[in-house]
Amino acid sequence: MNRFIGFIVLFLIVNGNNAYCQASVKATSDNSKVALGEEFQVDYAIEAGGGNFTPPSFKDFNVLQNFQSNGFSFNGNSTVSTTTFSYVLSPKAVGSFTIGPGTLSWNGKSYQSNSLTIEVAKTATDGNAIPDDNLFLRVIVDKTNVYLGEPIYATIRVY
Numbered sequence: 001m002n003r004f005i006g007f008i009v010l011f012l013i014v015n016g017n018n019a020y021c022q023a024s025v026k027a028t029s030d031n032s033k034v035a036l037g038e039e040f041q042v043d044y045a046i047e048a049g050g051g052n053f054t055p056p057s058f059k060d061f062n063v064l065q066n067f068q069s070n071g072f073s074f075n076g077n078s079t080v081s082t083t084t085f086s087y088v089l090s091p092k093a094v095g096s097f098t099i100g101p102g103t104l105s106w107n108g109k110s111y112q113s114n115s116l117t118i119e120v121a122k123t124a125t126d127g128n129a130i131p132d133d134n135l136f137l138r139v140i141v142d143k144t145n146v147y148l149g150e151p152i153y154a155t156i157r158v159y
Contacts, residue, residue: 023046023047023048023051023104023106023107023109023111024046024047024048024111025044025045025046025053025101025102025103025104025111025112025113026044026045026113026114027042027043027044027099027101027102027113027114027115027116028042028043028045028116029041029042029043029099029116029118030043032116032117032118032119033118033119033121034091034118034119034120034121035120035121035122035123035124036091036093036094036120036121036122036123037090037091038090038091038124039064039088039089039090040088040089040090040118041086041087041088041089042086042087042089042099042116043084043085043086043087044084044085044086044102044113045082045083045084046082046083046084046085046104047080047081047082048081048083048104048106048111050106051104051105051106051107052104052105052106053083053085053102053103053104054102054103054104054105055085055087055102056099056100056101056102056103057100058087058089058099060091060092060093060097061089061090061091061092061097061099061118062089062090062091062092063087063088063089064088064089064090065086065087065088066085066086066087066088067085067086068083068084068085068086069083069084069086070082070083070084071083071084085102091118091120093120094120094121094122095120096117096118096119096120097117097118097120098115098116098117098118099115099116099117099118100115101113101114101115135158135159136158136159137156137157137158137159138156138157138159139154139155139156139157140154140155140156140157141153141154141155142154
């Protein structure tokens, strides 16, 4: 009898978190402003014991890659299982587009993520973008005569 009670307690400890926890789905993007033809990643992080995830329609974007990763975290007495569905996208046109929510079906319930708004410009507007007009590179080396295997330092300046 003691073995049976011990088994029940062990079963509740191991599976108790999944039976009573709430599922959550969160959508994130590595960039909310992109240029036409630029790639960006959208992640759907799901904290639940399982379920069936349905991604939104990416009708305004080309899906270049999709992959899934799984992780576990242990916080005190609780264990959290996280599954992340990732999509690498490229926009089809210029404008402001909304990626709808992804849907998780789990334990007879439906959970939706947040929506994401992506601004697509014709060209990149950040400071790291390479301009369309003339570009000049200058390479400066610290030594002009070197031996085989001797290191040199080169500085590249972009104008």
